[in-house]
Amino acid sequence: MDQLESWGRYPRVPARLFRPERMRDFHAGEGPSLARGLGRSYGDAALLTDGDVVLSERLDRCLEFNPETGVLRAEAGLSLDALIRAFVPQGWFVPVTPGTAFCTLGGCVAANVHGKNHHRDGSFRQGVTSLEMLTADGSVRDLTPADGDDFEFAFGGMGLTGMIREVELQLRPITTSMMMVRHSVAGNLPELMAQMDDEARDDQYSVAWVDLLARGERAGRGVLMTGHHAEINELPMRYAAHQETLLTDRPGRARPFPFEAPTWLLSPGNLRLFNSMYHKWQGRKGTFFTPLRTFFHPLDAIRNWNRMYGKPGFVQYQFVVPFESGREAVTEAISRLNAAQASSFLAVLKRMGASDGGPLSFPMPGYTLALDIPLREGVIDLLNNLDALVADHGGRVYLAKDSALRPDTFRRMYPEWERFVIHKRQ
Template sequence: MGSPVVDCRLLSGWGRYPTVESRSVRPEKREGVQSLVEGGSRPMLARGAGRSYGDAALLNGDGDTVLMDRLNRMLSFDSDTGVLRAEAGVRLREILEVFVPRGWFLPVTPGTKEVTLGGAVAFDIHGKNHHRDGGISNFVREIELLTADGKTVTCSPEQNKKLFCATVSGAGLTGIITEVALELRPIETAYVAERTLKADDLGDAFALFEEHEPNYLYSVAWIDCLASGSSMGRSHLMFGRHATPDDLTSKQRQDPLGYEPDHLASLPFDLPEGVLNEHTVKAFNKLYYARQRKRDKRAVVGIDPFFYPLDAIGDWNRMYGESGFVQFQCVLPMEESYDGLKEILAEVQESGLASFLAVLKRMGPPDGGLLTFPMRGYTLALDIPRREGLEDLLLDLHETVARRGGRVYLAKDAYLRPDTFREMYPALEEWLEVKRRIDPENQFTSAQARRLGIEP
């Protein structure tokens, strides 16, 4: 089996902040992970692809970061049920490359395919279809979890249900996910029938979501977060469904399940600090909004352009410069969404900290995870460069979200405070009951957990 590779390295999330020095261990097989847990007295945390944005996949101080990228084997697939069983280190990209040509797609996917299956489950990821299907936990049929006592426990919606509900949103703090059984979605083609609509302001965007979402599986909006006055919240809304062969052009019908992932180029260097500022972002947003002249546009596009446009640029996080950025993502209850989002957009504009990327989605009911992020309402995600005044802005935004009954997404967080976290996640005590039982010595922890005071 061989000994795991051990070294010390600087690690960060995708936002490149914070950065911590961590003792990292890279086991080759599940037996190696088990030996680490059985023989270890140090704190530890499993890390997948490192695509969470803040400190959720970081372990500071004394402890071991267990790198899971070598545990990326696909173990079995049942074509009758669509259930794939795979190790936790498999990336969603690898699943797509194997299964899209065979007529299967992910049941839920975030805006990048570079996350691992284990990471996706640990944060109960959501996608453009949450209003219809909920998060990925609704399609997880079984989890193999290595717990602090060195035993492997099987949990599912039927077996060890409490542990399952704590694990699918537990940020890796209940144990190490080693294996997942996930139900895939059948598709007829590798294309999406897309419809793009322009919204003049936030109220128009809400009305278009309300009108068109019942007819589409997927929906999302790019929002100009710097537009003000009567144009505040102007957007491009994108709706989609998996295309049928009848939707395709004659050329596309020649290979309806052909899948070639987009990858244009990698950003070779960090952009200078300050390139993305209020003026450059405002100019870009104005051009982006104006480029679609028709209010209603239809097209048949590939999977990658619809679901993963940013994945076409490798290392795109370098555009924010060496200081990095944070992604602020919140969700507000439906009755608070309109006024709350207008308040948040006004706060961002007043701060002068421009968000280059702003995404708006509508969410369905909460999922089964005890620390799950979604609730019925609207979610807004903003990528904000790290500049002076950022922490004050985020603390103000957190207060606004909490006051309106919403929450922020832990997979994106780097600044949330313990008292605000507890206010946003009322099921924390129920989650801690499971944590105390399964990991009484708090062997599995993270920099984020320590910051938020998450202890059994």
């Protein structure tokens, strides 16, 4: 048996792994099975202790691409990283990307991932035109939106509706690989949320970094980061003069995080100092141009950055609460996190748009807060306490990141869970 963990390194479980080289071997074993992509979900979503975990990572071929329409059909193990390398130079980008490119198409469908453009463009579901899926009865089905629930329930279904073999995706045309970005600084949470809600400041992509360790009048201060794909005529002369290099993808060599960090490195004092400097540094940037990898996937520049939290690992906690009482809920959550001195510097807040996908899909209109919490005593109790707050406000936590949700709270957060179970049994 192998020891298996996902990105948060918690929990760590014994597992039987299969790594098929050909699509015909990508199927369930005798007993329970779960498909797994690159393990970039943080918690236990891609773990299974009493069955087979079937890895899709070697099933990563592009099968068909129409350069006129930008429709790509690929095996589900294709990573966004490989897709971006291949298609950005041809003027195409993914319609939705999470904060890492090291995830597979199958994983993006199963979690129905969202990106910085969710408030405008919705989730991964919006870009997918067709799926090939192997279901529990052994049949392979080509599914399109016309198949209703059979198609929709895969989005957010966390791999429980079947093994996704192929994904057909409508790519987004781009004319340069640069982003035009604007940073605006906010002195506290009400100011930050007011900036996020201000349509005049909005752009195609929008997210805010929030300082969860600042206290008093500065509690919840942050930096709103908005942007869009730069058009050639928006670029300064120094870029525009080199038109042949405009559509390039230069991810650079990811540097490894050099060691398992000791816990004192992330002490509240050190983090407060870091946050203070980050707030000043990012806030000063104003409007600028940056390569799309830097804008969308800054953490990918450090390989194994999850080692920063040391051997015990960490949890990434993400919830969404409806707009109606969203400000109140986010303010209360930040105050509880602040009192517990639990969070790290990686914390982001954003507005989400309409829901889509199946009953277990995470996004809903409202505010979403995502943050890393290093694992130590009391953290799971803190999460359960926050879960109750989120559920009381009609919100939910993101299953792709969770490892602590209790069954009764899950049912409150995802009230249509029974529809999902009935569908799965059929």
